[in-house]
Amino acid sequence: MGNADCEVELQRVEVQIPPTKPFLQTLKSSLKETLFPDDPFKHFNNQPLSRKLMLGFQYFVPILEWAPTYTFQFFKADFIAGITIASLAVPQGISYAGLASLPPVIGLYSSFVPPLIYAMLGSSRDLAVGTVAVPSLLITSMVGKEVNPHENPKLYVQLVFAATFFAGVFQASLGLLRLGLIVDFLSHATIVGFMGGAATVVCLQQLKGILGLVHFTHEADLVSVMKSVFSQIHMWRWESGVLGCCFLFFLFITRFFSKKKAAFFWINALAPLTSVILGSVLVYFTHAEKHGVEIIGHLKQGLNPQSVSELMSTFGSTHLMIAIKTGIVVGVIALAEGIAVGRSFAAFKSYHIDGNKEMIAIGMMNIAGSCTSCYLTTGPFSRTAVNFNAGCKTAVSNIVMATAVLITLLFLTPLFYYTPIVVLSAIIMSAMITLIDYQAAIHLWGIDKFDFIICISAYVGVVFGSVETGLVIAVAISLLRVLLFVARPRTSVMGNIPNSMAYRSIEQYPKAIYIPGILVLNISAPIYFANANYLRERISRWMDEEEEKLKCAQKHDLQYVILDMGAVGSMDTSGISMLEEVKKIANTRSIKLVLANPGGEVMKKLHKSKIIDTIGQEWIYLTVGEAVSDCNIMLQACKPKTKAVECEAADDQV
Known part of the structure; x- marks a missing residue:
């Protein structure tokens, strides 16, 4: 699968690309979900004009709706x-x-x-x-x-x-x-x-x-x-x-x-x-x-x-x-x-x-x-x-x-x-x-220290500055937190939970099983221009750290990097460029880039940008478990210290 001399036939579900909708239809759908998520005018469909007028009056003047049923x-x-x-x-x-x-x-x-x-x-x-x-x-x-x-x-x-x-x-x-x-x-x-x-x-x-x-x-x-x-x-x-x-x-x-x-x-x-x-x-x-x-x-x-x-x-x-x-x-x-x-x-x-x-x-x-x-x-x-x-x-x-x-x-x-x-x-x-x-402030301290800082900043700003100063400080810190979350999304190394096909962060689950030679990374936010450069550098550092660790352990070289895209709800052109650059970095190190669990919007962008051809449709998996299973089979079929993209040199091991 992807290597002529290390072919392993596996049955798996291919990741589908959802049908592309016209831009105006997509824009209309997005605006409707943002501005009218409750669809307040859904009852207006298939109604005569007089009924529509009455429903409109009742929507804007709710007393007209409940007053007729009001009781003593x-x-x-x-x-x-x-x-x-x-x-x-x-x-x-x-x-x-x-x-x-x-x-x-x-x-x-x-x-x-x-x-x-x-x-x-x-x-x-x-x-x-x-x-x-x-x-x-x-x-x-x-x-x-x-x-x-x-x-x-x-x-x-x-x-x-x-x-x-x-x-x-x-x-x-x-x-x-x-x-x-x-x-x-x-x-x-x-x-x-x-x-x-x-x-x-x-x-x-x-x-x-x-x-x-x-x-x-x-x-x-x-x-x-x-x-x-x-x-x-x-x-x-x-x-x-x-x-x-x-x-x-x-x-x-x-x-x-x-x-x-x-x-x-x-x-x-x-x-x-x-x-x-x-x-x-x-x-x-x-x-x-x-x-x-x-x-x-x-x-x-x-x-x-x-x-x-x-x-x-x-x-x-x-x-x-x-x-x-x-x-x-x-x-x-x-x-x-x-x-x-x-x-x-x-x-x-x-x-x-x-x-x-x-x-x-x-x-x-x-x-x-x-x-x-x-x-x-x-x-x-x-x-x-x-x-x-x-x-x-x-x-x-x-x-x-x-x-x-x-x-x-x-x-x-x-x-x-x-x-x-x-x-x-x-x-x-x-x-x-x-x-x-x-008591609410104490509760914030116990749950989220950053929220506590926002709370105290608002309090101190109001008490020692002015009411508007405190409000501006608190809102500014809250927005800064949102920007930091978007600009510096969390990435984590994932391992297999024993006796299951689930893969979770090894920081959260220390007993998760880690497979040498395969680095599984989770990206927990959409990829935009604000975080694309950071993610490229962070993924590169994860590769460096993993290769150094494997070198010290004298085990497999790093051969596969699997990116879990399940939390990546959307991606802009900067995100596409980031993936292309990560792919190039992986190629220079003779490492294969694998994607797992990409959503519909991400697959649309990958397809339109043609990067799906660069990565290869066969290297995009429905789940992390399937991706790791395939990569592990290839690791066993090839020389332990041979890079995934050089498997053709491993004929004597087959």
Whole structure:
């Protein structure tokens, strides 16, 4: 087989070359798998036009699909869940608006319009919409550097609305263009470190409210915050500090009790609103506002005013670029959190949510919100967990919550006049501490040290630099890891597992049997221009090392190099050139190059490039076991120290 004087007739299955498809058909298939893997329009086939229109409306407006089957039993469950999350939404909305350096009433506005939009367009039954801490911190960190929210509050609010608008446009565009894979670049390790760092910074910034400080740094890094805190020791208010510690203790106790007794989840859910009520009553009767305890003061009563004019005024502004930049950054973070939370709770109920639909829904609710005096919203974990535990059935719980916020805006805002800022700071701190997931970091250390480095880099970047710095560092390291994996793929020597036809890495299986004279190498990645040169050099080094080892052992010379191509899913022209060069290197050493287990795409490239004729169809095997078996038979049939390509000189041994 390949040698006239050492012919050994073997029956084996020849590796087939799949039929070649036209380029446009291949491109269409690849794009469909990338952008439409779920084939959302498969139900449109063979349907009349009216039915196609209805299916189209139901796809983009999911409420039209499930609303006709909605029952009163569902409404009872959604009503209870909606009222429960409303009790959390009101204090959180006011608190997070303060974190974003916005008037507190904007936090309430943001819990009214966006949930209504999401209820119509969202595909998750459990996601509860509202403002979140990390994007709020990002907004004040990025926009606040351009415009001081205290010196020019009107322009600052306009830029926040503009950032929310651009975030919504960016999010909806990703969904419409089916480009949700961009969000996948935020790895689990990146999110753990980033969220932990952001939560740490948020907690530190709440020291302003806890200690009753009036002047505080606008920077978000640890050094600036600590310097601002300890440079004003003489300004600390003990009354505010005591009140803050008491409410923090109360919030932690209720959370601890709810975790121990899952049936009493509502105690933890109602704790923030209870804190606001108790704090307001305490301040009202003790007149603590006259003794250093800062209060919210007047909240504007009434529905969301339109903010289209504020949006339009920023489009010609010199600050437009900072609004666009902020919108894109916070939009990605909000998407990552909202989709991750929605998928997590959907898994508990065994249903599927469409990531692209979620992006469209979140984007549209932020576009609508930016036009109605709302700032960025998504699906926060804490509120969604309460919604889930309260037994919600559909997105109607968001409508119930929005209705409760509507009643609050119309009639109850005067009741928040005496709400102490320190209580809002305590609510934020208690919520943020749960985001510092040190157990996840320890878990990463035990499984993957590189992921741990990514996590810690994100955390350190956020805490000692800025929120955006930490995010950029973490994403950059994650991308570097991907590039290293592609550019430096792992190759390994393979041996035979005893009593089987399987061949595995001898590093993983030390007892694997190695056959002298035959070097079996596994390539564990596609071969592209980025790694072709490295693979050529690495294979050459494997040959050098193997020949040196055989020379020292005084056994067979190296006669066959078998490349296991099972993990090589694709190959470009640089990969083809690499194989040609490896073939030449092997020929100069009188070594035969053998390929095993090549995939369909690889065989197409080998056939089109004619390299299959250079290597020889007979030297391409279906499995590594077949390749080793044939090569071993030839080794036995030829002189031990004669190269495979010189077998014709071994007549006297046959």
